[in-house]
Amino acid sequence: MARTNSFTDFLKMLYPDSNIxxxxxxxxxxxxxxxxxxxxxxxxxxxxxLSRLAKRPGAIGHIAYLSTDYGxxxxxxxxxxxxxxxxxxxxxxxxxxxxxxxxxxxIDYVVPQGSRGEFSEFxxxxxxxxxxxxxxxxxxxxxxxxxxxxxxxxxxPRQNIQADRAADKLYExxxxxxxxxxxxxxxxxxxxxxxxKPEALAQLEFNESFANVGIIGPTALRQIKNTIIVITTVxxxxxxxxxxxxxxxxxxxxxxxxxxxSLSDPDALYELMGRVAYTFxxxxxxxxxxxSTDGIIQNAIRFIQQNVCEHITAKDVAEHTGxxxxxxxTYFKKELGFSVNAFIMRCKMEEAKQLLKYTDKSVSVISxxxxxxxxxxxxxxxxxxxxxxxxxxxKDPDCLESR
Numbered sequence: 001m002a003r004t005n006s007f008t009d010f011l012k013m014l015y016p017d018s019n020i021x022x023x024x025x026x027x028x029x030x031x032x033x034x035x036x037x038x039x040x041x042x043x044x045x046x047x048x049x050l051s052r053l054a055k056r057p058g059a060i061g062h063i064a065y066l067s068t069d070y071g072x073x074x075x076x077x078x079x080x081x082x083x084x085x086x087x088x089x090x091x092x093x094x095x096x097x098x099x100x101x102x103x104x105x106x107i108d109y110v111v112p113q114g115s116r117g118e119f120s121e122f123x124x125x126x127x128x129x130x131x132x133x134x135x136x137x138x139x140x141x142x143x144x145x146x147x148x149x150x151x152x153x154x155x156x157p158r159q160n161i162q163a164d165r166a167a168d169k170l171y172e173x174x175x176x177x178x179x180x181x182x183x184x185x186x187x188x189x190x191x192x193x194x195x196x197k198p199e200a201l202a203q204l205e206f207n208e209s210f211a212n213v214g215i216i217g218p219t220a221l222r223q224i225k226n227t228i229i230v231i232t233t234v235x236x237x238x239x240x241x242x243x244x245x246x247x248x249x250x251x252x253x254x255x256x257x258x259x260x261x262s263l264s265d266p267d268a269l270y271e272l273m274g275r276v277a278y279t280f281x282x283x284x285x286x287x288x289x290x291x292s293t294d295g296i297i298q299n300a301i302r303f304i305q306q307n308v309c310e311h312i313t314a315k316d317v318a319e320h321t322g323x324x325x326x327x328x329x330t331y332f333k334k335e336l337g338f339s340v341n342a343f344i345m346r347c348k349m350e351e352a353k354q355l356l357k358y359t360d361k362s363v364s365v366i367s368x369x370x371x372x373x374x375x376x377x378x379x380x381x382x383x384x385x386x387x388x389x390x391x392x393x394x395k396d397p398d399c400l401e402s403r
């Protein structure tokens with residue numbers, strides 16, 4: 001594409017063909033300067049995804065892409081003619097967004113309650129694409145911009161037939177002589193994740209020896225993939241037991257399993273295997289929620305976590321569990337040692353920390369999103385909870401560790 005051509009005109013011409021939301025990001029300004037179609041900033045890609053795309057980890061040629069925890073994909077293409085710009089595309093997804101996926105997106109995009117209808121309507125208009133189809137689009141765009149020939153297959157995780165065959169031989173050699181210790185593995189991983197201790201995983205080595213859970217696949221490659229599915233299933237249950245939101249746990253599980261199915265290199269699969277347990281344990285640690293074996297309490301905790309951005313009260317939680325406010329409030333405090341309202345506030349503050357750390361949304365927007373009556377009320381509550389203001393925490397998230 002000639003340097004004199006307009007990138008905005010290119011996006012205008014491109015959009016009617018794909019209907020994939022498109023963005024022109026300028027590095028020097030660190031912001032999106034043009035969108036197609038025209039839209040509010042509410043639906044711009046979250047800052048954490050723009051940052052990852054801008055760094056372009058794992059990029060092949062001029063193309064990079066990433067997946068979200070809820071199964072969507074973003075992609076980008078850089079241009080030799082103007083190193084200051086990045087063309088960003090997405091999100092795309094294989095199936096229409098479910099209510100639980102929209103709930104995760106509301107959190108990801110920090111969507112206030114009153115704007116969710118507009119937000120959902122925008123993304124319901126985005127057509128569905130498989131990852132392969134999306135990469136075909138990116139390859140075509142890359143060719144138009146840079147004259148570079150890359151196929152969708154080249155952009156997918158590398159296929160290693162020789163490694164596959166070598167692993168098959170190893171598998172055949174060892175299949176009759178290995179010890180099945182899946183119960184030991186499950187017990188160790190479950191406890192580490194449930195208690196939110198990712199640092200404990202440093203003592204474990206995730207390789208073919210550790211991960212040998214018996215014969216659960218017809219080939220070595222299928223064996224590794226099935227092992228990842230087993231570990232992911234165990235990790236998902238453990239994370240939920242440890243207090244991670246159910247929707248978030250299952251969305252993370254789906255993401256890991258989809259990634260495993262797309263890989264054909266044993267080394268890449270073993271690397272992924274090691275990330276599964278660590279990521280779940282880290283999420284549980286970040287959630288820092290109380291653990292209870294009481295079904296009523298678990299139900300209440302899930303309800304509060306899933307509605308952290310709503311205006312909920314102790315009465316709402318009690319009604320959800322089927323008890324009166326006075327009875328349930330007493331029961332909750334007796335079981336956990338703190339009140340329902342204190343726990344609701346704690347959940348909102350933990351969510352605020354995530355938003356301050358991982359998004360560029362203003363304090364005012366975060367305050368509105370979490371349903372505080374005013375920005376002043378939010379700032380006061382945050383400082384009371386953590387001893388620092390929201391802006392102090394955003395500037396130095398590690399400041400709480402020294403307190």
